[in-house]
Amino acid sequence: MKSKLSGALALIVICLVLLNGCKEPDSNTTASIVLVPKWGNSDFALNTLYPNTAGDSLRFSKMKLFLSEISLIKSDGSKELIKDIAYFNMTQSDPTILSATSSIFPPGDYTGISFNCGITDAQNNTDPTQVSCPNPLCADNEMYWGATLKYTYTKIEGNVKRFGSSLFSIFIYHVGLSANRRTISLQKPLTFTKDANNQLKIDLDIRKILDGNDPLNMATDYNTQTTDNYPLATRFADNIATAFSIE
Secondary structure, three states: OHHHHHHHHHHHHHHHHHHHHOOOOOOOEOEEEEEEEEEOOEEOOOOOOEEOOOOOEEEEEEEEEEEEEEEEEOOOOOEEEEEEEEEEEEEOOOOOEOEEEOOOEOOEEEEEEEEEEOOOHHHHOOOHHHOOOOOOOOHHHOOEOOOOOOEEEEEEEEEEEOOOOOOOEEEEEEEEOHHHOEEEEEEEEEEEOOOOOEEEEEEEEHHHHHHOOOOOOOOOOOEEOOOOOHHHHHHHHHHHOOOEEEO
16 A cells, blocks of 8 residues: 555656646746937937037938847847837827837846847738738838838938028938848846836937938938938948947
């Protein structure tokens, strides 16, 4: 009898160990991914005048962009994908969209984030008529160029009153194509807690895009829709890659 009891207890222990080993990992954490536009150290808003280094005054009417493959970086350098694509938007006519909800991911400590400014080639091949809002690639977001060029990655528009002038002229930056997608990695310790109101805040300093290490001359570098001015589109893409940080 003792032998049978011991055998039964051993079998129970083995079953408990196996059940514990097969238990799904605790991964019910989400986060709000928030884009925080800035102009240098100032909050960014539409229809507000901002000075650049050259003494020009700029005001913005539109800011739209895609981020894709938003991932958290683990201590071993591997990545945890938390959002495949996010669309952020500030315009004068549409509701402002500066937040997206992540997928479910494991809670814990991470060393930073990685993402693309722009979308992947697979995402770029999406037919906008086949997806409906709130899908970021839906036609209502007006980010689709057509079957040849496909999606715009970033749109920034506004007006500039150049130094010494009393008149405003337009600036337009519509940048897309695979060559202008940029992958950004930002290092900073981050902790996400199970069942908490986690936030991942990504700052975008728009001043660094137009008035950073490679400042755009608003007299000559004021318009690109990518294919009509490849060099300017490339400079824009290089500049925006330096403009992100995390809080």
